[in-house]
Amino acid sequence: MSGSSFGTIFRVTTWGESHGPALGAVVDGCPAGLPLTEDDFTPLMNRRRPDGGLMSTARSEEDRVEILSGVFEGRTTGTPISLLIRNTDHISSDYSSIAGIYRPGHADFGFDAKYGFRDYRGGGRSSGRETAARVAAGVIAEKVLASLGISFETNVVRIGDVPFAESGEYVRKLRSKGDSAGSEVLCVARGVPAGIGDPVFRKLDAELAGALFSIGAVKAVDVGDGRLAARSTGSANNDAFRAESGRVVTRTNHSGGILGGISTGNDIVLRAYFKPTPSIGLTQDTVTRDGVECETAIRGRHDPVIGPRAAVVVESMAAITILDALLRGMSARLDSVAGFYGREEGPVLPD
């Protein structure tokens, strides 16, 4: 089992390598009837693409998504949707110098330890490029959620030690030295109804954390106040309840919209913390696959900071997770099941 599938009802499988001919996703469990065209993918795919600026790699691909199945006359059919993204700007020779060594901070050593063999071109499956397929699947999840009034706002808030808005000079200096920086992404989901998620092993916060941790270079995730809650007190951390026009609401949202693993109807607030990009131009100690110590300085095209390109990946994984939990939740109550099957009188129960 290679762990390439995610979700239960809305199930996403990604496939393909950084330097193969193409990569893509198969999305199973998307409800039928969703309007979907290839143009729908462009805005989110463009948010993940390198823009040639200070914060991203020089590798540039159009990342056009081709729909191979599951859509007929502009609408999803309820069958698996196969999405294809061609790799058009890969230069495998970029990586020949690292074929025989382990890049510090990257996945090379782990892959060799597990498989005894690895696709060294750009990190293969462990490349950030794999996340293009997740964003393509995320487009579909976000479209379904938007039809239910659920939206996302996602931003990079810090680069290394500096607020994002002031980070230009900081990144320029690091980049000129051949170094890289960490980053922090804030993702807020609005309009998620109360009651989504399961109480024990599949708590919504546990699933969201797992989803975000599955993105390369994510080293910590906060839900709501997250780690700050450990320094707080009960009186400061609890979100006091109020009644507003017959609805239960809270005065604050320290919990980040989830209590007991189940959504409260408040904004779901997530932070993903990315480590600095492992591939750096500075000289580092490493060893060869044969166990000989040596030095390496990584050439090739790399993102000096991961957050700016990965923010939309965080959003996509959050959307996929929330949609799957939402669809699973439809079977939680007998009256919902009866309503779905047109038993308007409700379930027939013994007295």
Ligand SMILES: Cc1cc2nc3c(=O)[nH]c(=O)nc-3n(C[C@H](O)[C@H](O)[C@H](O)COP(=O)(O)O)c2cc1C
């Ligand atoms: C969108 C995105 C872009 C990335 N770009 C690079 C890159 O250019 N160079 C690099 O060395 N790592 C990059 N990474 C990080 C590696 O994929 C990641 O650090 C590596 O797979 C090791 O996994 P780990 O850091 O989760 O342990 C990127 C990750 C993401 C999500």
